[in-house]
Amino acid sequence: MNEGSLEERIGEWRNFLRRRQAVHGVDVDELEDHLRGQVADLSEAGLDDDEAFLVAVKRLGDLDSLSGEFAHEYSERLWKQLVLSPNGADDAASSASRDGIVAILLAVAAGAAIKIPELFGQHLGGAEPATSFYVRNVFLFVLPFLAGFFAWKRNLPPSNLLWLGAPFLTAALVMNGLPFQANSHTELLSALHLPIALWLTVGFAYVGGRWLQHEARMNFVRFSGEWFIYYVLIALGGGVLIGFTVFLFQAIGVDPEVWVGEWMVPCGTAGAVLVGAWLVESKQSVIENMAPVLTIVFTPLFAILLLFFVGTMIWTGNAIDIEREVLIGFDLLLVVVLGLLLYSISARDPVTPPGFFDRLRLALVVCALLVDVLALWAISARIMEFGISPNKVAALGENMILLVNLGWSAVLYTRFLAGRGSFHALERWQTGYVPVYFVWAWIVVAVFPILFGFR
Amino acid sequence: MDIGKDLVAASATPIVLAILSEGESYGYAIIKRVGELSRGELQWTDGMLYPLLHRLERRSYVEAVWGKSETGRRRKYYRLTTAGIEQLASQRRQWQIVDSAMRGIWFTAGDAAPQPG
Numbered sequence: 001m002n003e004g005s006l007e008e009r010i011g012e013w014r015n016f017l018r019r020r021q022a023v024h025g026v027d028v029d030e031l032e033d034h035l036r037g038q039v040a041d042l043s044e045a046g047l048d049d050d051e052a053f054l055v056a057v058k059r060l061g062d063l064d065s066l067s068g069e070f071a072h073e074y075s076e077r078l079w080k081q082l083v084l085s086p087n088g089a090d091d092a093a094s095s096a097s098r099d100g101i102v103a104i105l106l107a108v109a110a111g112a113a114i115k116i117p118e119l120f121g122q123h124l125g126g127a128e129p130a131t132s133f134y135v136r137n138v139f140l141f142v143l144p145f146l147a148g149f150f151a152w153k154r155n156l157p158p159s160n161l162l163w164l165g166a167p168f169l170t171a172a173l174v175m176n177g178l179p180f181q182a183n184s185h186t187e188l189l190s191a192l193h194l195p196i197a198l199w200l201t202v203g204f205a206y207v208g209g210r211w212l213q214h215e216a217r218m219n220f221v222r223f224s225g226e227w228f229i230y231y232v233l234i235a236l237g238g239g240v241l242i243g244f245t246v247f248l249f250q251a252i253g254v255d256p257e258v259w260v261g262e263w264m265v266p267c268g269t270a271g272a273v274l275v276g277a278w279l280v281e282s283k284q285s286v287i288e289n290m291a292p293v294l295t296i297v298f299t300p301l302f303a304i305l306l307l308f309f310v311g312t313m314i315w316t317g318n319a320i321d322i323e324r325e326v327l328i329g330f331d332l333l334l335v336v337v338l339g340l341l342l343y344s345i346s347a348r349d350p351v352t353p354p355g356f357f358d359r360l361r362l363a364l365v366v367c368a369l370l371v372d373v374l375a376l377w378a379i380s381a382r383i384m385e386f387g388i389s390p391n392k393v394a395a396l397g398e399n400m401i402l403l404v405n406l407g408w409s410a411v412l413y414t415r416f417l418a419g420r421g422s423f424h425a426l427e428r429w430q431t432g433y434v435p436v437y438f439v440w441a442w443i444v445v446a447v448f449p450i451l452f453g454f455r
Numbered sequence: 456m457d458i459g460k461d462l463v464a465a466s467a468t469p470i471v472l473a474i475l476s477e478g479e480s481y482g483y484a485i486i487k488r489v490g491e492l493s494r495g496e497l498q499w500t501d502g503m504l505y506p507l508l509h510r511l512e513r514r515s516y517v518e519a520v521w522g523k524s525e526t527g528r529r530r531k532y533y534r535l536t537t538a539g540i541e542q543l544a545s546q547r548r549q550w551q552i553v554d555s556a557m558r559g560i561w562f563t564a565g566d567a568a569p570q571p572g
Contacts, residue, residue, distance in 0.1 A: 038483060
């Protein structure tokens with residue numbers, strides 16, 4: 001055996017060892033030094049390289065018990081840690097801390113921006129016109145900062161900044177320029193759909209302007225899921241913080257209600273949007289993504305729920321009883337099912353052959369479609385009877401969009417399970433569908449008010 | 456002769472500390488020294504030495520620095536700290552107690568114990 005192949009074998013051995021999570025790179029270096037010392041001694045004693053290598057590796061112990069021993073000593077290494085400023089890698093450390101500073105500055109700016117309207121007498125929680133001002137504009141005080149963060153992080157070229165700024169400007173004009181009637185349905189609908197429209201605009205900055213690429217869009221989908229989970233966690237922590245603020249100050253006879261209600265909650269809610277985004281950005285690839293983990297837990301549970309629901313409906317012969325809000329409920333059900341599908345797709349290796357979970361997901365989607373069609377059947381009769389309203393049209397439109405998405409997903413999934421299609425087609429269908437949400441959200445925001453006369 | 460697993464584990468720390476009290480050393484040299492001292496009777500799985508050294512480092516009994524070997528490769532050297540010297544002294548007293556207790560029982564039992572010199 002010549003020198004080259006000894007190096008090769010040591011290299012291979014290093015790679016095997018490196019894959020063990022409990023054994024870090026420097027430990028591998030140290031063990032390699034040991035291995036080489038042993039090999040050199042054994043060669044001197046007359047063994048050839050091949051034999052010396054085998055004996056030396058055997059003496060070091062098999063990889064499983066070795067890494068087990070390391071894991072025993074370094075239990076924390078088995079938990080992937082989010083280290084925001086890793087020491088050692090200087091470049092990574094300085095860029096991570098720079099990201100952090102920018103994100104926190106922008107979070108503070110967003111928290112401050114949300115209070116700016118008060119300088120002009122638009123008091124949050126005050127009289128009616130001011131509250132309505134906030135309802136219409138709240139996202140315009142937060143999401144531009146998030147878009148700005150990603151524009152900065154991705155070095156968005158100036159020509160793209162125009163594309164990024166235009167939707168925000170349009171939104172500001174629509175929300176404040178259109179003559180909404182007080183407390184009108186169209187005003188509320190616009191306000192509810194504005195975050196969806198603007199979030200996808202943030203996505204344009206997130207993908208660094210490469211929004212035509214399938215992978216870039218999928219990354220934004222992943223980001224959105226993780227951001228949502230982080231935001232909920234931060235909100236939970238914030239709730240505890242607020243609880244203690246109230247408890248502590250009341251204990252000394254000071255009422256913190258105004259401070260909490262007018263500063264902590266609004267500024268914190270706004271700032272957390274940026275902090276959450278920054279955390280997701282810096283933890284990417286460090287920690288397991290949470291959204292796909294949740295889908296594994298909840299996909300079977302929702303599938304069972306829907307199966308039993310359909311079963312019960314058939315058994316009892318009860319039709320869906322139509323109340324006013326029921327359509328929104330079924331829209332939300334489809335959103336949840338779509339989320340379960342989307343986030344399991346986002347984490348799935350496309351080349352893995354179909355498995356049990358794939359069948360389960362298809363069953364979930366088919367059940368959801370069935371339930372939704374039954375609901376639509378019942379609702380459409382009602383709509384014919386009472387005529388259209390902006391709320392009904394919006395809910396019905398969303399239902400259609402989701403139904404088309406899930407319907408075609410079911411077809412693609414069936415093809416994949418039957419071995420007649422690739423999983424990739426399903427992924428592309430989902431990312432290709434994102435602009436539909438974008439366009440629909442903008443239609444509800446900007447066209448509905450005009451269409452329905454600002455009612 | 457095969458020495459029991461537990462005994463090997465229990466004696467590893469004082470042996471490593473004692474070897475390092477002779478001066479700065481590195482993993483492979485420590486293993487070789489263990490072999491010399493026990494005339495090859497004490498066989499460790501070599502890899503297990505490193506988690507032990509790292510544990511001693513975390514408890515500040517030893518400190519480690521990266522240096523260069525004769526061939527110019529990176530090599531991690533360990534050296535005893537003041538806390539390590541104290542720990543070695545304490546371990547030594549404990550082992551002496553165990554040792555003298557065993558000698559006592561083995562003489563009274565009249566077993567094949569080594570004659571006192």
